[in-house]
Amino acid sequence: MLKQNGPFAYNAKVRMKWCGLACLMAPLLITLQLFYMQTFRYDEYSDKAERAIYNYLDEDRLRGDIFDVNGKFLAQSVRTHSCGVSKRYVKDKNKTLQFLSDTLSIPKKQIENQWNRHRNFFFVAKKIKPDAYIKLLPSLRTSVGQGLDLTPEYERVHPYGDSAIDILGAANSKNLGLSGIEQMFNTEMSQKISKRRAKRARRGEVIYDRSLKEQRSVGSLYLTIDILAQYYAEQALEKAVKDYEPERGLILVQQPQTGRILAAASYPRKDGQALAFQFTYEPGSTFKTIAIASALDAGTVSINDSIDMSGRKWEIARGVIVRDKQHEKDALTIPEIMAVSSNIGAGKIALELGAKNLFYYMKAFGFGTKTDINFNGESKGYILPYNKWTVVDTATKGYGYGIALTPIQLIGAYSAVANGGWLMQPHLVDRIEYADGRTDKKAEVQKIRRVIKQETSDTMKKVLEYVVQEGSGKRARIKGYSVAGKTGTAEKLSKEGGYATRHHVVSFCGFTPIENPQFTILVILDNPAKYTFGGTAAAPVFKEVAEALLTMQGVPPDRPEELQPPAKNK
Amino acid sequence: MKIFALVFAFSVFAFGVAMMRIEVTRSGRAIGQLHNEVEVKRARNQYLELEVLRLQSPQVLQTVAQQQLGLRRTLPQNVVVLED
Structure with a gap:
C-alpha cells in the first residue's frame, strides 16, 4: 500500500499531474494550431482541402427542346456517353478489346486497328446508348475495365429524322448550337449549370456530396413550322x-x-x-x-x-x-x-x-x-x-x-x-418558354x-x-x-x-x-x-x-x- | 479520474464522429450510384419516348398506310369539316 503522507506519495501525485499536463499539452498545441489555421488562415487551407477532397463534376450544358407549332418535338438533347481507352492503363489488351467488341457491337478488328493507330488514348465509340452504358459501367471496377473511360456527352435527337434540319441546324455533343435555329438561339436555349460537388474516389467513381442549387432558365423553342x-x-x-x-x-x-x-x-x-x-x-x-x-x-x-x-x-x-x-x-x-x-x-x-x-x-x-x-x-x-x-x-x-x-x-x-x-x-419562331415559367412571345x-x-x-x-x-x-x-x-x-x-x-x-x-x-x-x-x-x-x-x-x-x-x-x- | 473520464468521453465522441463520416461517405457513394442510375434510366426513357415519336411521324405513318393498308391521301374537296 502507498504511503499517503510520504515524499513518494507527494512525488507520485506531482509526477502524475506533470504527466497529465504533458499529455494534454500536445492536443492543446494542436488545438491552438487548428484555431490559428481555422481563424487566421481559413481561406488558404479551406481552398486546399476543397481541392484535395472534392471533385467538381461539370454537368455539361443544359439545352432546351425545339417544338413545332403544335408542340411536337423536333429536337431534344439526350444524355449519352463516349467510351475512350487509355492504352497504358489496360491490363489485358485481348480481354478488354473482346469485352468492348461484345458490349458495343463493334468488330474487334476495328477496335484493334484504332488501338494500333493511336499512341495512347482513343475513343472506341461515341454517343453510347443507355443500354450499352449500363453494361459498361460495372466493368470500370474490374480488371477488364481498367483503362476505359466513360465521358458524359449529349446527343441531339430529331424524332422526325432530317425533316426541317435545314431550319433547325445542329448542336454538338456539348450542347452548343452550331448552325440554323440552334445557333441563332444558343443564348436562350442553353445554360451552363453549376457544377456538382463530389468526393474524389478511385477510378473516377463519384461519391455524391451535394448539388449546388442554381435556378434553371434554359428556354425551349416553339417554331411556327408545322x-x-x-x-x-x-x-x-x-x-x-x-x-x-x-x-x-x-x-x-x-x-x-x-x-x-x-x-x-x-x-x-x-x-x-x-x-x-x-x-x-x-x-x-x-x-x-x-x-x-x-x-x-x-x-x-x-x-x-x-x-x-x-x-x-x-x-x-x-x-x-x-x-x-x-x-x-x-x-x-x-x-x-x-x-x-x-x-x-x-x-x-x-x-x-x-x-x-x-x-x-x-x-x-x-x-x-x-x-x-x-x-x-x-x-x-x-x-x-x-x-x-x-x-x-x-x-x-x-x-x-x-x-x-x-x-x-x-x-x-x-x-x-x-x-x-x-x-x-x-x-x-412562335415563342420561347423558359424553365422558370417565363414566356417570350416572338410571333406577334x-x-x-x-x-x-x-x-x-x-x-x-x-x-x-x-x-x-x-x-x-x-x-x-x-x-x-x-x-x-x-x-x-x-x-x-x-x-x-x-x-x-x-x-x-x-x-x-x-x-x-x-x-x-x-x-x-x-x-x-x-x-x-x-x-x-x-x-x-x-x-x-x-x-x-x-x-x-x-x-x-x-x-x-x-x-x-x-x-x-x-x-x-x- | 476526471481527466481520464474526459479523455474517455472525448474518445467516444471522436469514434462517433469517425463513424458518422464513414456513414456519410457510404451514403454519398450510394447516392452517387443512384443518381447515375436515375440519369441512365431517364436517358433510356427519353430514347423510348423519341422512338414512339419517330413511329408517329408522317413518314412512317404514310409508309404503313400506303404499303400495309393500301390507303392514299385524299383530295381536299373530299374533306368534310363538321361545325360545332
Missing part, C-alpha cells in the same frame, strides 16, 4: 428533284394573314442551310406581279388599259430588243400580259411607272432589305439605287431581271398582294407597312387568278378552290457574260383560296437538268403542296360549283 406541312413540302420537293434534277430547290409556305412560316423545305438538305433565306436569284416573271401591282397602285396604268405589242418586238434602247414569242396579239390587256407572261408588256408598264416609283415600291415590298427573322446567312438581295438605272434597267426590272432577291422576300410580297396590301413581318402578328391599296390587292388577285385559269399557271389549278399565282422562268447569268439560254431558275408563287387566303406557296427549282418552265415544273409542285395543306387544314372549297358533275344533255 411538321406535317414541312413533310408535305419536303415530299413534293423530293419528287420534283427526282423528275427535273435541279441543282437546288426550295418550297416555302407562309400564312399571308400572319406572316408565319409554316414550312421551308430545301434541296440539298443540310443542317442550317435554309435556302429560303440564303438563296439569292433573279426572279424573272414572278416579279411581274410586283411591277404591275406597283403600276396599278400608283395609277400609271389601269386594269382596262391595252398595251401595244405590235410585231411582238420592242426596242427598249438602241440595240436592246425584247421579243414575245408566246402570243400572236398586237395588243394585250394587263390580265393577258400576266397570263402569257409578256416581257414587252411588263417592261413597258415598268417604264410607264418610272425608275423612282418602281424603286420605291420595290423597297416598300421589302426587297433589298433583310427580314427581321435574322436567319444565319440571310441575304438582303441586291437592288441598285434607281439613280443609277438606265432605261433598259427600268424595263428589265419590270420582268424580273437586274435584281437579286431572296425567296422569303418574294413570298412576303405575294402575301402582301394576297392579304389586302400589308407587308407582314415573317416569323419562324405585325404589319410592317401598307404596300398597296386594298383595291389594288383585289385587282391583282383577279389578275393572278386569271393566270392560273387561262394562262401559264394552268397546272396549279385545284378543283373546287380558287388559286392565284404567277409562273417564272428566268435565264441564269452566264460565266462568260450575258445570260445562259439553257440554264434557268423555274418558279411558281401563288396563294389559295383567293377570298380568304390561307397559304402563300413559293416553289423554286434552280437550274433543272431537264429543260422545263415554271408552268410545267413548278406549278404542279405548287398544286401538290397546296392540295395537301388544304386537306391538312380542312379548308372548305370556295368554288363548289367546280365539283358538281356536268349536267347531262337531254
